[in-house]
Amino acid sequence: MSLAAPRPRVTSSMLGDFIGSTVCLAGQVVEVDQVSRQWARIQTGEGTQVQCRVTLGDEFELVDGFVEVLGTVADKNSIDMQFYASLGNDFDLGAYDEAVRLSAQYPELFPQRSM
Template sequence: MTVPSIDLSAPVPRVNFQLMSKYEGKRVRLVGKVEEISGTTMKVKTSDDAMVDVLLTGAAPTDAFVEIDGTVEGPNVIREESNVGFGNDFDMKNYNQVCTLMNDKYQSLFL
């Protein structure tokens, strides 16, 4: 069995809305609840209860919760590179705590 390699040279931080501003112009991962899709823009509610516009580059997700991999383009805008459905039941409060810990006290373990 072959194990796929993971590129550790450029780790991608997991963020909530509050943390997005630290990474403007950089690639991030954000989990949100899909609130609305209109054309190529998707509005998601973040784990810290803010709204972010996601500029879609591919197919819109069909799940209620989605992880966006993309670049922060502004205070509340991410240009999507890809997305992964997280189903219709996801604990956003736990995810928010993980984001906070990964970008603060335990950052050295992840980045």
């Protein structure tokens, strides 16, 4: 999988439509497994908690605040995470989710392509 390839951004309510697909999802870190550090739980702008499992043998570094994860949707409540990026501690998940919904509603205005 190329990290440079375009991936759809989704909200938690869209995850069920993308099972098996690689997507981007933003949320606030609410829990990191302190023992194995192989998963984290994030809360999305819709208030849903999604479990993000680390793949490729890496560990989820202890991070707080907001993140955007890239990974394959395993089911409607979990993602097999391949990468994540910190979005800091001051991020508006509501605005993010609204932008994602609008891009899905009007794909002709928000094409998914590589730059």
